[in-house]
Amino acid sequence: MALALLPLPLLALALPAAFAGGGTRRWFGGRGESMRADAQAAKDAAAAAFYELDTAQRDLRISIETIVAVDSTPAAQRAVSDFEAIGRRIDEVSHQYISAVDAHDLDRDDLEASVAARARTQLTQAKGELDKARGDLERFQQGLGPLLDKAETQLARLAPSVERARQTLLAASNALDAVRGAGLKADDLAARLAALGPELTKLNQGAGQHGVPETLRRADRVLRDAEAVRAEAERLPERAAETDRRLVSLRTRAQALTTRSGQVEPILSELRRRFTVACWQDLQRVPDQAAENVRQAEVKLGEARQAREEQRWPDATSLLSTVRALLNATDEAVSAAGDRLQRLNAVSKDPQQEIERTRFAIRDAQRLAMAGRQTPEQRHARPLDESVARLDRAVSSLEGRHPDWWHFLTETEAVRQTVARVVSQIREERGQGA
Structure with missing residues (x-):
């Protein structure tokens, strides 16, 4: 959001005139001297009010710039528009004050009492308008509280967030180097880390180029993605070891099920000999199905072993899950035949x-x-x-x-x-x- 900030020549132009004095002058005492003093006091009070208003406006301009740097919401845009409107009002009362100062030379020796009285009136009126403008400015500033708090909070987050993102990227890179040193390729993790390079470049370019909100979002995104790479890289050695354990375990289980499957046919023979067809006909295909399941499991085990050797970890995990499902189905079918015979024996007796x-x-x-x-x-x-x-x-x-x-x-x-x-x-x- 572009913010057209007000130039600040007013104080520089006004103060010399506001506080000018000195020189030798003749005093004529009495009522004239008293009126001159009152006018000078009014001039000093107006100058002080002008200085306080100028200072408040400068401070508020910093707050507006802080909000603009962070916030582009309609509320922030309204704040900028309102600040510009107040600035125009301040220009008006400042011009009124400067005109009153320029209109009367209170150091003139021949200053008339009526002129001094008029100067006091105009300067007092100018001070009133300056005070009123400062009151409006202070009320406006109080209303900015939530927007300013939000903006300052985001600015306070900016540097730590960017630094955390950088450090997490470094940690991810170090973790990747470590697993590669252990003989693990981790090509997918390396590709994901490399994809974060352009994001790091934009982070280094800073919020001045990309804006505070976008820089904060980018830092959070880089932190999250780099942390995921780091965590997966650190788990990779254990993942490889777990894959090796599962390969051995499932191989052993497949061999055991091959042996158990051979026991189904004698069970079916006894069922056929002692019980009616309805008691065993749904088990007729168990031996063939068990053999087929074990055969498929052996094939998938071979594919999983190849994926492990090529370090295609997702593929290896998926294939091992398939092997486990096949062996579970075989185990249930083989167990069902034995359980059937046991239950039929018990109930028939x-x-x-x-x-x-x-x-x-x-x-x-x-x-x-x-x-x-x-x-x-x-x-x-x-x-x-x-x-x-x-x-x-x-x-x-x-x-x-x-x-x-x-x-x-x-x-x-x-x-x-x-x-x-x-x-x-x-x-x-x-x-x-x-």
Whole structure:
């Protein structure tokens, strides 16, 4: 924002006239001498008022320049416009004062009493206008408080912010040199650091060329980006070590899953021999799927190892995450076959335990639904009654020579889940009511 500041010739021009005196003169005593003294006193008072106004205007001009250097908001623009208007008013009263001083030579020997009286009146009036202008200036200055505080705060931040940005850039450069010395390339970090070079150049050019707000924003941005590079560079050796550990760990896990996958086929054979098709048909593809997952994991491990050697860290991390997901899926599938056989063996030997476990859950929920009530809420009673009927149907399905034990287990588990939802709903409603 361009600010047309007022020239300051007034004080220099006015003071010699305001305080001029000396020389020899003849005094005629009496009323004339008294009027001359009163006029001189008025002149001195007006000169003092003019000096105080000039000083206040100079101080306020510094404040306005501080605001302009930092702030380009509409509020700051209004402050500049208002200051210029006050400046024009100060020009007017200053001209009135200077004219009054120039109009009367109070040192003349033949100064008439009427002239001295007129001079006193004009000078007293000029002083009043100067005092009024200074009052307006002081009130305006008080209103600048928030804008000036904001501007001074930003200016106080400027040098420390720029210096912190420079120091952080230096720290990032040193950290990058250290990891390169350890044999790590860190090309991506080097490119990010190099991209900050033009920004550092602009910081060095200073706020005079780019403005205080933009320089502060640039310093903050350089600080943030350089700090990120520094932190990543310092973590890079640990990242490399962690990548190496994960490569070894996932390789070992893949080998272990290869061994475990070989145990699925005997489990499926026993399931086929002892239980109905419905109990094991969804597990038919587990051996093939496990083998395929392990094969894909081995391929991805090889790619991850290559990325590690080339120090493509994001690629290595992504590939290792893929390997982990494949091995997790394989682990779950292989475990599911063994768990299925174990659960079917247990329930086929003693189905009563599963039945009682489910009935206990239903009864417990029914007691909770009836607590403090003569009749339960229908939204609670209905799903519990349906759960009783569903359990009875599941128990009835066990009759016959070859019951579907897996269907029985999935039904009892579904009943318990329904009951658990009803219990949660009751407790939540009663908790809200409390």
